[in-house]
Amino acid sequence: MEPSVNFYIQSNSTQFKVPTELIKKNFKTAQKLIEKQKKQLASDVSKIQKNPSLPNSMKLEMIRKLIKSFETFQKKLQQVVDKDKEYRDRLTARFDNLNQLSQFTIENDDHSHDTDHDDKILDHHNSNLINWYRDQANILIIDYLIKSNVKTEQSIGMKLLHNLSAVNPKFMKLIDYDLFENFNKIYVSIIENHDLSLVIWWFEDNRNSLKKINSNLEFEINYCKFLSFIQDGKTDEAIKFSQNHLSKNGNISNYSNNEINNYYKNLEKLKSIGGLLVFLALNETDNDLLFSSSLVKNSSRFHSYENLLSDDRWTNLSEVFIENFTKLYGISKNYPLFIYLSAGLSSLKTKSCYCNYENTIFFNENQENLGITNTLLDKKLRGPNHYYKLLNKINHCPVCSPEMFKLSRNLPYAQLITNIFNNPYKLPNGNIYPFDKLTNPTDKYLSDKDSLLRDVKIRDPLTREIFSMEDCIRVYPA
Template sequence: MSEPTINFHIQTKITQFKVPTELIKKNFKAIQKLIEKQKKATEDDIRKIKNSSKLPTQLKLALVRKTIKSFEQFSLKLQSLINKDQSYASRILARLENFKELEEFTVNRNKSYTEFGSEGMDKRDISNVSALDEDDQNLDLHHMNLINWYREQTNLLIIEYLIKSNSRRDSNIGIQLLKCMSKTNPKLTKLIDYDLLDNFNKIYVSIVKEHDISLVISWFNENRAFLKKVNSNLEFEINYCKFLSLVEKGEVTEAIKFSKENLSCYGNMENYQEQEKENLEENLRKLKEIGGLLIYLAIGGKQTSMENSSVPFSTRMITHSPRYKEYEKVLSNERWDSLSKCFIDNFVNLYGISRNHPLFIYLSAGLSSLKTKSCYCNTENSIFKTDEPNSISQGNEPLTLTDKKYRGPNYYYKLLKKINHCPVCSPELYKLSRNLPYAQLITSIFNNPFKLPNGNIYPFDKLLVPSEKYLSEKNDLLRMGKVKDPLTKEEFLIDECVRVYPA
């Protein structure tokens, strides 16, 4: 299938239905717990009222009013959860309607049924034709409304990327952009799970940037049942970071007490299941690293006060130790990176979303279909060499072009007095495109194409028939039974070249 169909788009966007489905399940369980809790509380209150026959009337009325008030609060909470359920369900319906719009832009290329009619065809033939029609509904890529549909999907990809990659907790540029665009297109808010992504971003930023674990602890408590089911190691990572934070603050007694209550249990192999072997090895390694630190804390930590000191904890206590470098690594920011990675793994596993930004995935697919060996990011065809500096004179002064800012059409091609609008070579996409594979493109078919071992294809005459400019060089190569790649300057044996036949 060379052209996109409706089924292709549904398969690539399947996660759009996964997230709201998981949110509905989670919300439904919250409703169940709320009802069971209120049911038990109401039964207890009624039992108290019935068994308090000797109490004065005013006290009985007070108990009744308390029960009524509790039930009213329950009704408000229940209504809030019901509204959430309806909101999540509306997201699924909106996304179904969004894909249903594609039916207006399809081009049915199977004309057999409409041309010959249905008379004389048995049920099996009709079902086969229907199946072909369903699979052969290609999209009219020149339809103006389809182009607008793609623009809308592109906007959603950009918004999702901005929400997830926002570096501040107080304001999110992706949310602001979504609110701005939803004024003209209200359905955008139902086509993206902005609240979930914003919550993910806030937790991630709080861990990596602010070294605050309050939000991730709250998220862990909300999803404790699921995390226990998948053998998550998030609780250990949280306790590990909390212990080292107490150490850095100089709260020695609290750190020792916390380690006994919350970290010592992870050193017991009996507390792990068979599937948690990887977690066991990693946790034991980290516990061994902080073992020596605990000894220092237990022996001399009480005599060291750090609360009013401007000197870091690691410098005051462990500078003179021969294992100082190991302790310094333990107290580094590496623990926050480990906690954030563990949080991302569990979050992705819970909601079934992609670890990578979908925007980068689509860009990579498009760039790899455009990337050729003529792109300037290939060092053989570029002034951007990694082994030696290159420069172009601009006026009287030579201009070094090893800096990234000179990549792309804004500088590089202007200095060379050339025009190039290739997205693969652009400075914005260079970092993403440089590691992508080359596209296997054939812009024209020439006679007798031969493929060299490096994958390049040239006409037979260009490889073997020497030109006047390179007459002696090619004759020498041909005598040795070799040919030279005009692009990469590599030499290969003629026997290693293969005749190819374009499809």
């Protein structure tokens, strides 16, 4: 069945979430800016009114500062207004992009399945629709490249976006490139540079919104900062920092009912760093100098704490950041490109696709001859050529390709029916044959047919496996 208009509307609905969230956030920024300016203006005017004895020159200077402050406010407010317009333009562009599908529809002559739905279907012979599909594919590819390429410089996704936008400017409004560029910068600063400055800035900028989704990001940031002090040998600073920023996380009264899980996770981490501090205290030198981090890590007694100072803490922080970021903006954790590819691959995948446990034709007596090991993850079996060459067969299946192997290996098999035969039976290995073919095999297996039937057994014509008839199930075409 070809995709319908409703399919594309539902699959692209997530494109509207990010601009909507950005509009909400921008509106709150405008509110804060206006409130701040009102308070400042009222305070400045009050100072002038309450001091009538001030010299006129000083009053004039205060008024000039007030005017200058208001001009700065106007510029900031205009920037907020421009952002609001930009985000609304993105929503409009995405609506117009989907609305184009109405131009590529034809009347549906088959009314048998239509009740409340429109009678029009997509005309897949329309060249303009094919061009629309091509643009959608480009959008999916750019989206994937921008999100997955964490390099802040020379981004492949941004290069492709700018190249396509030179021909068709609408691409800039169909992808939230700026948001993901910012995401990449913060992610790289955490995972590669071990720098907390950007993620702290992002947290402060979104503190209220993160509180609503029960974020644990603040604790993870402070946890990493504490361990960085320890790693640098700054034990005193670490203790003071812990008292001011971490100790409160051990009190359950500081958590709401929805944050109880965060409390128990944080409590375990607090216990571990408490043990780390005790160990450091026991290993101070006679001169009361701080024990160096290098000696600490080389100590056999430190083995149970060494993981605390490993890079795992940065990985954990990056994962919490990703979870909060995607949840805050309503972004799917899965790449839309992978969702579309998975749908296509699952419609093509059969038991003959790459070597796997359920593809029994590659095992038994053939296994030793082909040199196939009993593992799906064996790298030498990836791709369309290795075992097919050994079988003297040619395969150009996308499911088997090295590029799609990882994505397709966990997908379900397609329920493909090339023809419908009478009295179909399903064997335990999943293969389906007409019952006559099972009870009356070809001449190749005719010699043992009678003995098998006497034992109430049958042989799979393809894999040559033998099964009891009791284990076979009659099936019916849908």
